[in-house]
Amino acid sequence: MMTPENKNTNTLLPDPPEESFNIRCPRLGHQINFSYCRSENNGLPCFKTLDCWYNYFDVHTYLTDKLAKEDFKKVFLNEGKPKVFSLFDLIEQAKERKGK
């Protein structure tokens, strides 16, 4: 868990810090590395990845380059929805699985 090397320079690193670099995940409540955030969402990034990593490296450009436009839009360009909506979705999905 080391600090990215360029913290005192005028530019952000283009690539993620090495795997041993961890930051505290505000959702889980413990330390994690970028690789986890990068694929937390069924292979896509956690919706908070940009928020959490923006000042460690140029995560915005990095993910714009790495993700398909549609995936980027799906993860990051959506309006925050109330938790209760997520629950509705999950209930419907669970009902579908139950019916199978």
Next chain:
Amino acid sequence: MKKYVLTEQDMPRKWYNIMADLPNGMEPPLHPGTGQPCGPEDLAPIFPMNLIEQEMSTDRWIDIPEEILDKYAIWRPSPLYRAYNLEKALDTPAKIYFKNEGVSPAGSHKPNTAIAQAYYNKIAGTKKITTETGAGQWGSALAMCCAFFGIECKVFMVKISYNHKPYRRMMMETWGANCTASPSTETRAGRSILEKDPDCPGSLGMAISEAVEEAVADDNTKYALGSVLNHVMIHQSIIGLEAIKQMEMAGDYPDVIIGSAGGGSNFAGLAFPFALDKINGKEIDIIAVEPASCPTMTRGPFAYDFGDTVQMTPLLPMHTLGHNFVPAPIHAGGLRYHGMSPIVSQLILDGIVRPESLQQMETFEAGLTFARSEGYISAPECNHAIAMTIREALKAKEEGKEKTILFNWSGHGLVDLAAYDSYFRGQLSDHDLPQEQIDNALKDIESLPKPKQAT
């Protein structure tokens, strides 16, 4: 006096529901499938009807059943402390009080709602409650409270956390819960994920899918959530209601109220009963604090709806707009922050609550100052409230003002010492954005709609 302790007889008999007093009200959520306001039946597959009624209630006061008061009495009323030693360490004229929610057996404020949810499920006939947890603060609280009421408890713990936080898992098992690493082979959702990726470290999304699936699959099983939802905020209001009585005992009233805010429940618990006074005209600065490294309230969502153009608001400038930045509400119904209680979000937009963010190094330094003056080792999230308190106390010193500050000490950090160890070993740092980066990014958004600055 150092601490203000209410008797069990003084414990509040009613919870406070701020839904009754919101200045601009809140529109009911529309069901995304039907477009109609959601009704109780929409949530019935996973919550008992008595909790759904609370979720949708606009009654100002809700009776706390005796059975819940009996269980609360194990550690409630929680003490309110005057932080004399911290005041001395800071050499501040400010009077600092904190409400100690770390005295619960699970070590945090979470059991305030876990007990209520376990109780209401019990009387509704629920045999088993499922939930998801990350580091385990919520899972352990629910495990304990289900044990109190003889309800089976199953906690889907994100696998990476399951391996990372064994002590929380052990706590859950000690209280009799079945703590299962998610994704698991016990649900269709889990099996589907594992078929594609047997080494999947899991996520909160996967864990909640598994927990909800088990609740939907069995009429005797329900699901519980430890934050964000309205009924959770209602149950947590006992913190602030006790604090009001204790501040009266101290012959004082807070000028500033501070709580750390993740999903909003510990902040809301202390702040909402006081917010009622603010809504009625009292001058109180109510501050919700979050990490600057991952802001939710102070930066808000970076996704603006530009109709069909799908134009992305540049990310960096949104951060640079400062800690008082509040994006203008874009859609009818107001802004909703990812993962934050809608009521807290609404109170920010209404100007009742002021969001602030702090860098992690400052919060750990504050945690040490607190531990070395008042003794308690705080959960890292709780350090945000302490750091903001210290800021306000030092500001009072600079201004030569007497000021009364009250914050919620929401939980101890005895299961989070690895984070302190990282701090001691110099493995944590703050990262300010390079000015050049900020300047370039600001140029990019000159032509875009300007967000509203909070006052």
